[in-house]
Amino acid sequence: xxxxxxxxxxxxxxxxxxxxxxxxxxxxxxxxxxxxxxxxxxxxxxxxxxxxxxxx
Amino acid sequence: xxxxxxxxxxxxxxxxxxxxxxxxxxxxxxxxxxxxxxxxxxxxxxxxxxxxxxxxxxxxxxxxxxxxxxxxxxxxxxxxxxxxxxxxxxxxxxxxxxxxxxxxxxxxxxxxxxxxxxxxxxxxxxxxxxxxxxxxxxxxxxxxxxxxxxxxxxxxxxxxxxxxxxxxxxxxxxxxxxxxxxxxxxxxxxxxxxxxxxxxxxxxxxxxxxxxxxxxxxxxxxxxxxxxxxxxxxxxxxxxxxxxxxxxxxxxxxxxxxxxxxxxxxxxxxxxxxxxxxxxxxxxxxxxxxxxxxxxxxxxxxxxxxxxxxxxxxxxxxxxxxxxxxxxxxxxxx
Numbered sequence: 001x002x003x004x005x006x007x008x009x010x011x012x013x014x015x016x017x018x019x020x021x022x023x024x025x026x027x028x029x030x031x032x033x034x035x036x037x038x039x040x041x042x043x044x045x046x047x048x049x050x051x052x053x054x055x056x
Numbered sequence: 057x058x059x060x061x062x063x064x065x066x067x068x069x070x071x072x073x074x075x076x077x078x079x080x081x082x083x084x085x086x087x088x089x090x091x092x093x094x095x096x097x098x099x100x101x102x103x104x105x106x107x108x109x110x111x112x113x114x115x116x117x118x119x120x121x122x123x124x125x126x127x128x129x130x131x132x133x134x135x136x137x138x139x140x141x142x143x144x145x146x147x148x149x150x151x152x153x154x155x156x157x158x159x160x161x162x163x164x165x166x167x168x169x170x171x172x173x174x175x176x177x178x179x180x181x182x183x184x185x186x187x188x189x190x191x192x193x194x195x196x197x198x199x200x201x202x203x204x205x206x207x208x209x210x211x212x213x214x215x216x217x218x219x220x221x222x223x224x225x226x227x228x229x230x231x232x233x234x235x236x237x238x239x240x241x242x243x244x245x246x247x248x249x250x251x252x253x254x255x256x257x258x259x260x261x262x263x264x265x266x267x268x269x270x271x272x273x274x275x276x277x278x279x280x281x282x283x284x285x286x287x288x289x290x291x292x293x294x295x296x297x298x299x300x301x302x303x304x305x306x307x308x309x310x311x312x313x314x315x316x317x318x319x320x321x322x323x324x325x326x327x328x329x330x331x332x333x334x335x336x337x338x339x340x341x342x343x344x345x346x347x348x349x350x351x352x353x354x355x356x357x358x359x360x361x362x363x364x365x366x367x368x369x370x371x372x373x374x375x376x377x378x379x380x381x382x383x384x385x386x387x388x389x390x
Contacts, residue, residue: 001351003178007185011234015190018233019226022303038112 096121116311128315136319140202140326147330151337158266161343172354173371180245181353187238187288190231195329197224202322232299239292242285249276250285255366276367284335291328295321 030040100106106120209217256279262272264280298321301308339346345359360368
C-alpha cells in the first residue's frame with residue numbers, strides 16, 4: 001500500500017511539474033498570433049455561450 | 057410625314073421600355089442583386105475547399121471551409137461514441153459472462169506453502185502504480201470527451217459539467233506526463249521478460265489453463281501477460297505520440313493532421329481502456345492471489361509454482377542452496 005500511495009503522490013507531483021513548465025512556456029492563440037502589425041484581441045473564455053448556441 | 061411618325065413611335069417605344077426597366081418594389085428585379093450570385097455552398101460543392109488570402113501571420117486563417125472538418129465532426133459525433141460504447145460495454149459484458157460462467161480462478165488454500173516469493177520489487181510496483189493511477193484519470197477524463205455531454209451533463213447540469221470538464225482537461229494534459237514516464241520505466245524493467253517464445257505458444261494452445269484442468273507452464277510472464285504488456289507498450293507509445301501532437305497543436309501537423317491524430321488517439325484510447333478493464337479484472341476479482349503480486353510484491357510459492365513454474369525454477373536455480381525456501385523469508389525475484 002505504501003508503494004501505491006508513493007506512486008500516486010509521484011504522479012501528482014510530476015503532473016504539477018508538467019503543468020508549471022507548460023504554463024510557463026505556452027501562450028494562448030490570441031497572444032501567439034499577435035504581432036506588431038496585427039493585434040488579435042482576447043476572445044474571452046466562454047466561446048459557446050451559456051446555452052451552447054454561440055450567442056454569448 | 058410618315059418619317060416623322062416613325063421617329064415619334066420609336067421614341068415612344070424606347071421611353072416605355074425605359075419606364076418598364078425601372079426596378080419596381082416587390083418585383084423580381086427589385087430583389088437584392090447578390091441573391092442570385094454564387095454562394096458559399098455552391099463554391100464548396102465545386103471546389104470542395106474554400107481558401108482566401110490573408111496578410112496576418114497565421115496563414116491557416118485563409119482556409120474558410122474544407123470537407124475534412126465535416127468528416128471529422130461526423131466521426132467525432134457519430135462513429136466514435138458507437139465505437140467507444142461497443143468496445144467498453146462489450147468488454148464489461150464479456151467479463152461479467154466470464155465471471156458467472158468460469159468464476160474466480162482459485163488457489164486451494166490447502167495448497168498454500170506458507171512460503172512467500174518476491175514477485176515484483178519496489179521499483180517495479182512503483183512503476184506499475186505510477187502508470188496505472190495516471191491511466192485511470194486519463195481514461196475517465198478521455199471518456200468524458202466522448203460521453204460527458206451525453207451522459208454527465210444531463211445529470212449534473214451544464215455549469216458543473218463545464219467546471220468538471222475543464223479540470224478534467226487539465227488533468228488529462230498534465231497526468232499524461234507521469235503516464236509516459238511510467239511507460240518508459242516499464243519498457244526498461246519488463247521488456248526482457250516479455251519477449252515471446254515457444255512456451256507462450258503452448259500456453260496459448262492450452263487456453264492459459266482456462267479451457268482444461270491442466271495448467272500450462274509459464275516463465276516470469278505468461279502469454280496473456282505478455283499480450284497485456286505489448287498492448288500497454290504499443291498503445292502507450294501511440295497514445296503518447298498522438299497526445300503530444302494534440303497538446304502542441306499546429307506544431308508538427310496542420311489542422312487535417314490534428315483531426316487525424318485525434319481520431320487515432322480516441323480509437324486507440326477506447327480500445328486501450330477496454331483491454332485494461334480485462335487486465336484489472338484478472339489482476340483482482342478474476343484470479344485469487346494475483347493482486348498480491350502488485351500489492352505487497354510477494355506471492356505464495358504454491359501460487360507461483362502453479363502459474364509461473366518455469367520462473368520459480370529459474371529463481372531456485374539462482375539461489376541453488378535455497379535456504380529461504382524452507383522459511384518464510386521472501387525469495388528475491390532478481
